[in-house]
Amino acid sequence: MGLCIARSLLDKGIQVTLIDPLPPGPGPRASSDHIRLIRTPYGHQVGYQRMVHEAFGAWDRLWAELGQVHYEQTGVLLIGDEEAAWVQASLNNLGPHEARLVEDPAGLVPGLELKRGQSAWLVEEAGLLFADEILIAVAASVQEVDFIQASVAGINADRGDVRLDTGETLHADRVIVSSGAWPWPDGSPRASRMPSRQT
Secondary structure, eight states: OHHHHHHHHHHTTOOOEEEESSOSSOOTTOSSOSEEEEESOOTTOHHHHHHHHHHHHHHHHHHHHHTOOOEEEOOEEEEEOTTOHHHHHHHHHSOTTTEEEOSOHHHHSTTOOOOTTOEEEEESSEEEEEHHHHHHHHHHTTTTSEEEEOOEEEEETTTTEEEETTSOEEEOSOOOOOOOOOOOTTSOOOOOOSOOOOO
């Protein structure tokens, strides 16, 4: 998030200093795993679904600006019966042409066997975001940023002061806090769960 904020500010001609205890780019404390699924079906979460539609537009703008695409459209398959509330809510909230009933799911996904009474719907607008590659590309696009590898020990929002763990204090016109990754329930940092895309 810090890299994206820095990038947006640079585009507005604002001088940016980015402070982080780790180098820019992917790492064990990144908030995303190597690969993230992006999809429009979200059950009853209509607001979130609308944001995903907007997000696809934002990703398209980023690909155009970077001159490279780190997304693979795969589609997503919804499987359920008439009692599957999440699937039914997703279908209700999708547009009339956003999901199509799959007559032969095993032809689409070899080995797939549906249970009695289940149906499958394909939603084309879904796929994989390659988070590591996105972070590397975004970091490379913000070379004008003054980067300081340190931890923040304190902030005085009224004065715009940022105190580092090195003892140094920086002053800025504005301070934006991007708090970073969240821990797993056991308290450990987010760990890699999927392999990187093979090229």
